Amino acid sequence: MKHKTFFWFFLPTGLAMFLFIALPIVSVVIQSVYAPHEAVIVEVENCGPFGCTTETTIDQEATRAIREAEPLGRFVGAEIYLDRGHLAVAEVAEAWAASATTGEFISVLMNLPFYRAMAFTLTYVFVCTPSLIILGLMIALAVNSLHRHLKGLAIFFSLLPMIVTPLVGALVLFWMIDSRGILGNLISYLANDPSLSLKASTPLMWISLIIYGVWSSAPFAFVVFYAGLQTLPQDQIEAAQIDGATRWEQVKYIVVPHLMPLITFVALIQLMDNFKVFEPIVSFQAQAHATSLSWIIFNDLGGETRQLSAAATTSVMTIIGVAILLSPVLYRTWTDFKGRGH
Amino acid sequence: MASRAQQMPATLRLGINAFLVVWLLMAIFPFFWIFWGSFKVELDFFAIADWTNALFGPATENTYGRPFTGAGYAGAWIQEEFWRNVLNTFIVCFFVVLTSLTIGTLGGYALSRSGFKYVFWLLIIALIFRAMPPITLVAGYMLPFFEWNVWGILPTAIIVLVAINQPFTLWMLHSFFQNIPKELDESAKVDGCTQFQAFRYVIIPVMWPGVITTGLFSFLLAYNDFAVTTMLLSESNRTMVPEIAAYLGTTYTEGNVMFAVAAVVSATAPLFVLVMFFQRQIVSGLTAGAVKG
Numbered sequence: 001m002k003h004k005t006f007f008w009f010f011l012p013t014g015l016a017m018f019l020f021i022a023l024p025i026v027s028v029v030i031q032s033v034y035a036p037h038e039a040v041i042v043e044v045e046n047c048g049p050f051g052c053t054t055e056t057t058i059d060q061e062a063t064r065a066i067r068e069a070e071p072l073g074r075f076v077g078a079e080i081y082l083d084r085g086h087l088a089v090a091e092v093a094e095a096w097a098a099s100a101t102t103g104e105f106i107s108v109l110m111n112l113p114f115y116r117a118m119a120f121t122l123t124y125v126f127v128c129t130p131s132l133i134i135l136g137l138m139i140a141l142a143v144n145s146l147h148r149h150l151k152g153l154a155i156f157f158s159l160l161p162m163i164v165t166p167l168v169g170a171l172v173l174f175w176m177i178d179s180r181g182i183l184g185n186l187i188s189y190l191a192n193d194p195s196l197s198l199k200a201s202t203p204l205m206w207i208s209l210i211i212y213g214v215w216s217s218a219p220f221a222f223v224v225f226y227a228g229l230q231t232l233p234q235d236q237i238e239a240a241q242i243d244g245a246t247r248w249e250q251v252k253y254i255v256v257p258h259l260m261p262l263i264t265f266v267a268l269i270q271l272m273d274n275f276k277v278f279e280p281i282v283s284f285q286a287q288a289h290a291t292s293l294s295w296i297i298f299n300d301l302g303g304e305t306r307q308l309s310a311a312a313t314t315s316v317m318t319i320i321g322v323a324i325l326l327s328p329v330l331y332r333t334w335t336d337f338k339g340r341g342h
Numbered sequence: 343m344a345s346r347a348q349q350m351p352a353t354l355r356l357g358i359n360a361f362l363v364v365w366l367l368m369a370i371f372p373f374f375w376i377f378w379g380s381f382k383v384e385l386d387f388f389a390i391a392d393w394t395n396a397l398f399g400p401a402t403e404n405t406y407g408r409p410f411t412g413a414g415y416a417g418a419w420i421q422e423e424f425w426r427n428v429l430n431t432f433i434v435c436f437f438v439v440l441t442s443l444t445i446g447t448l449g450g451y452a453l454s455r456s457g458f459k460y461v462f463w464l465l466i467i468a469l470i471f472r473a474m475p476p477i478t479l480v481a482g483y484m485l486p487f488f489e490w491n492v493w494g495i496l497p498t499a500i501i502v503l504v505a506i507n508q509p510f511t512l513w514m515l516h517s518f519f520q521n522i523p524k525e526l527d528e529s530a531k532v533d534g535c536t537q538f539q540a541f542r543y544v545i546i547p548v549m550w551p552g553v554i555t556t557g558l559f560s561f562l563l564a565y566n567d568f569a570v571t572t573m574l575l576s577e578s579n580r581t582m583v584p585e586i587a588a589y590l591g592t593t594y595t596e597g598n599v600m601f602a603v604a605a606v607v608s609a610t611a612p613l614f615v616l617v618m619f620f621q622r623q624i625v626s627g628l629t630a631g632a633v634k635g
Contacts, residue, residue: 167566
């Protein structure tokens with residue numbers, strides 16, 4: 001295809017991505033180094049019969065004028081990145097100097113929004129991802145051994161947790177494990193503790209969020225692995241059987257190595273997806289116990305005061321996090337592309 | 343057919359079946375529970391006193407004389423005017439799918455037919471864009487959209503969703519078009535067609551399976567989106583998902599949890615139908631990237 005033809009074919013989609021993905025990223029980076037203008041303060045001297053007093057008031061007109069002249073705000077460089085809402089460098093240094101024990105330091109750290117969010121996000125990412133891969137693999141092996149009439153039905157049911165709107169799926173689960181809901185009731189009955197409430201306990205909240213994460217993403221792993229199982233080398237399986245390999249050994253030495261590229265694929269995709277965890281925190285109203293970077297952006301942008309600069313800064317940090325997790329995928333695509341000899 | 347050597351011992355068979363039953367229950371019980379409970383009153387839905395209340399609904403019977411009631415649906419659809427949000431969702435989804443498929447097929451076709459190096463870099467850029475959480479872009483939209491006075495209306499959300507959809511659409515259609523033999527359109531070009539005519543008369547008639555699969559995923563993305571629609575739509579233009587999220591803040595105080603439950607069931611039902619009819623396409627779409635990549 002000629003360059004010119006390619007250009008016209010690609011123009012609409014390229015333009016859409018340039019205007020609404022590339023430019024916003026640039027815009028977010030720029031916004032993150034500007035802070036809103038402070039109000040202009042003037043000192044007014046009021047002289048009356050009892051002498052003069054000076055008052056400081058906000059000069060509304062001048063403030064509006066400067067805000068209109070430079071809508072981006074004033075340039076502050078990396079200041080927002082280092083403030084309390086983000087990397088909190090000063091607070092961390094202070095806590096490091098002041099705390100006697102590591103535990104004390106960590107408890108200070110957990111009160112800073114960024115580190116609190118990262119603690120939950122990383123736990124979520126590194127617990128969810130392996131769990132959902134193992135669960136997905138087990139479901140794939142189990143469904144694959146079913147009679148073919150039942151397979152379709154099993155796949156249909158298994159797809160549902162993944163297809164359902166994340167916010168809605170998380171909400172349904174939240175209602176179930178709410179202390180008044182059917183599962184929450186059951187748990188507090190089993191634990192013999194009627195006051196047991198998910199909303200009041202950080203560990204319980206983390207566990208429920210992780211269960212939601214596994215529940216909603218295991219179907220994806222399942223479907224991918226199930227497709228991989230259809231191309232299983234039958235001759236190798238038969239050879240192993242003749243050599244007297246048990247079922248477990250067949251899975252360990254033939255099935256899992258055969259699926260390994262797919263397991264890597266699912267792991268890479270899910271690491272990225274789980275890093276973006278957002279909707280379940282909204283649905284579970286978990287902000288008191290667990291937050292994520294995406295949730296912080298959402299919180300800054302919503303509400304009465306839209307804190308664009310703070311949100312933009314967190315956005316940039318999220319993008320950097322995603323980029324780090326994305327780099328192995330990019331490397332894989334690169335070697336793959338090279339390997340195909342383009 | 344499984345040979346006798348491959349037949350499983352009974353205990354293993356039993357174990358596997360038990361595991362599957364547990365998983366399938368986990369997968370569908372929440373949906374069953376919410377559907378059943380949506381026809382009850384709040385007391386029965388949450389069933390604090392006795393879990394069997396959730397099944398038989400005595401409190402619902404006391405209030406309405408029947409163990410089932412459509413009060414939640416009536417409240418959500420008529421009183422809270424949820425139908426407006428349903429309508430908005432379908433407008434958004436329809437235009438997002440239509441637009442992103444139109445420009446996506448052109449772009450994906452071009453990518454699959456051009457052998458130059460920049461194709462690879464465009465695909466890599468698309469992959470990077472695909473990994474960006476949409477909410478990180480929202481901060482970038484706010485200022486210009488307020489400035490141009492286009493914040494809060496459906497067309498803005500549609501255009502943004504189309505753009506966010508493009509990277510995925512391009513990857514998917516690129517691999518579908520690569521499976522269509524190049525000889526088809528090349529022979530058409532030999533016969534004197536331009537590239538666009540070759541695309542129009544030779545490729546379009548054979549591309550539908552891939553386009554339908556891609557369209558399904560575009561639909562799901564638009565339908566399931568929360569981050570973009572909640573941030574870019576004004577209160578009167580909300581689609582279903584942000585509306586449900588908005589209920590959360592208010593219903594607990596007004597005691598209208600059942601409205602939210604009914605809205606949740608209403609929002610889930612179309613997805614059920616979709617999976618029922620397009621299960622094969624969804625599975626093939628999910629595996630297309632994985633098995634080849």
